[in-house]
Amino acid sequence: MTKNKFKKVALTLALSGALVLSASPFASPYAEVVETPIGYTSNGNQDSSKDQKIIKRVDAERAIEHIRYLSEEIGPRPGGLNAEKEAADYVASQLRSHGYDVEYQYFPVADQFIAEVAFANGDSWQMGAAPNGTLSNDPVSGEVIFVEGGTDASDFPADTEGKIVLMTRESSTANYRLQVDNAVNAGASGVILQSVVGGRGNYGSTFNPSLTQAYDIPVFGAAFIQGEWLKEQLEEGPVALELTAEQHSNLESVNVIGTKKSKNKKANGKEVILSAHMDSVVGAPGANDNASGTGLMLELARVFKGYNTDKDLKFIAFGSEERGLLGARHYVDQLTQEERDNIEAVFNPDMVATKYEEARNLYAMTVDGSTNIVTDSTVAAGARLGNSDILPGKFGSSDHVPFHNAGIPSALFIWMGIDSWDPLVYHIEKVYHTPQDTIEDNISSERMQSALEVIGAGLFDVVRKDVPGLD
Incomplete structure (x- = not known):
């Protein structure tokens, strides 16, 4: 990495x-x-x-x-x-x-279910991958958009289709599953959920999103700071990513x-x-x-x-x-x-x-x-x-x-x-x-x-x- x-x-x-x-x-x-x-x-x-x-x-x-x-x-x-x-x-x-x-x-x-997020300049970050999302070494490419909320379908802009959606994960598992479901229905090509707080008050770490149904797009769990870094870059201009994930058995x-x-x-x-x-x-x-x-x-x-x-x-x-x-x-x-x-x-x-x-x-x-x-x-x-x-x-x-x-x-x-x-x-x-x-x-x-x-x-x-x- x-x-x-x-x-x-x-x-x-x-x-x-x-x-x-x-x-x-x-x-x-x-x-x-x-x-x-x-x-x-x-x-x-x-x-x-x-x-x-x-x-x-x-x-x-x-x-x-x-x-x-x-x-x-x-x-x-x-x-x-x-x-x-x-x-x-x-x-x-x-x-x-x-x-x-x-x-x-x-x-x-x-x-282990490991995700890799690659940037155009050659940098890459390791995240957790949802076992029920797409797990493939063939990259999913797309432009990143940040969506506030995500538990309501109206939170997603009209041009969500084909985009990689970054959202701050809801605290409950049921609610972040709803965020993922709404992003998929809006046409997202990938989802990155930003962690917030760890179990002992530390800044949130990467995680493997727990989903109840299978999706044909990658769904990743990012650390809190990775989400902050992405949002900072989005303020400076468009950000394109390549997402890959693998199940290591x-x-x-x-x-x-x-x-x-x-x-x-x-x-x-x-x-x-x-x-x-x-x-x-x-x-x-x-x-x-x-x-x-x-x-x-x-x-x-x-x-x-x-x-x-x-x-x-x-x-x-x-x-x-x-x-x-x-x-x-x-x-x-x-x-x-x-x-x-x-x-x-x-x-x-x-x-x-x-x-x-x-x-x-x-x-x-x-x-x-x-x-x-x-x-x-x-x-x-x-x-x-x-x-x-x-x-x-x-x-x-x-x-x-x-x-x-x-x-x-x-x-x-x-x-x-x-x-x-x-x-x-x-x-x-x-x-x-x-x-x-x-x-x-x-x-x-x-x-x-x-x-x-x-x-x-x-x-x-x-x-x-x-x-x-x-x-």
Whole structure:
């Protein structure tokens, strides 16, 4: 997918900035943990000296270079498609270059319906396609018109026939189906529905329109900003597009697993995992979600390659997280009970470099809000480093979930803003899952450096092997 060259407009839509979730009983203990964190190890002075082995070596710019390759050279990486496999090959090549043993773990995923919108200047955008619309690589060409409303037949001008109709989608599925039906009856050659608001208050992402009947024209679901960019161009003059769409079937997604075996003969198979998902949603470059977590993982893999560890260390890039945590679920499901019991901790960074100012803290989130070896080690590391960004919390929407459900200590690392825990009100960046999730719009080098230092020091605390030179 080529990079958009069009000027970005100011977003004037009033969007809800926070989502109220269920109340959490952990508000007060969290405040106490920040003031006097309980570390995983006992000697603060010794631990601080050991932290230096990590923080003096980690480099946010190296991690951001991985983000650049994944989000710009590859672009959107929907689960099961070739772009995700390109990301897997990139991760594997980086891990091999640091001496890790690498394996691929494949698993089946459901069909994807992908739309491509091409401009006369060679630019193209990825959108979602309606399975009940026309799916063909033979392009449908036409001039774009924007129609206000669309739920009434009178909303469509007399010259709609043969045009590609852009409409802001109605909030209810029944109403946007009516918009599509009216556009077809007016003679439209294609329909693009503009998304407005995402499920967590973010700017709307691409989507697959759900239709109850088949149409012989393409029907696409555009991200909010794609609709705004199109409307801006229409104000400057006519816009012509070519629409194609394809059903991708018999898909396989993939996990990439890099392993560093402990030299400690008494390790007895005990292992610690640092994981991140490498896929993105359709149409989104996924710089922060989650090339940032993958970039952090690869940078820490570089730093840890030369250190003795007391336990086996695995770096895992999961596929198809955005399709329902499929890669992590598959990985956990194929483990024996003994293998599950041998996993001491899972560190899972997801969205760890956002610029969004309201996302004020880096959180170590567990599914039920309880603390464990992962949260304790990183919160303690943050205290030793004088880093007040890291806090524990409760959140159940990333690849740490399957591990938690299997009884394995795990935590998600993510930048968010929590106004209160009772009721829990959080702020998450507006542009995740959208075409605006780019390095330019959404990546902070300072936030990445903070995450590298805290997560890296906490991870080192859990896996390091004591040697005389460190004590």
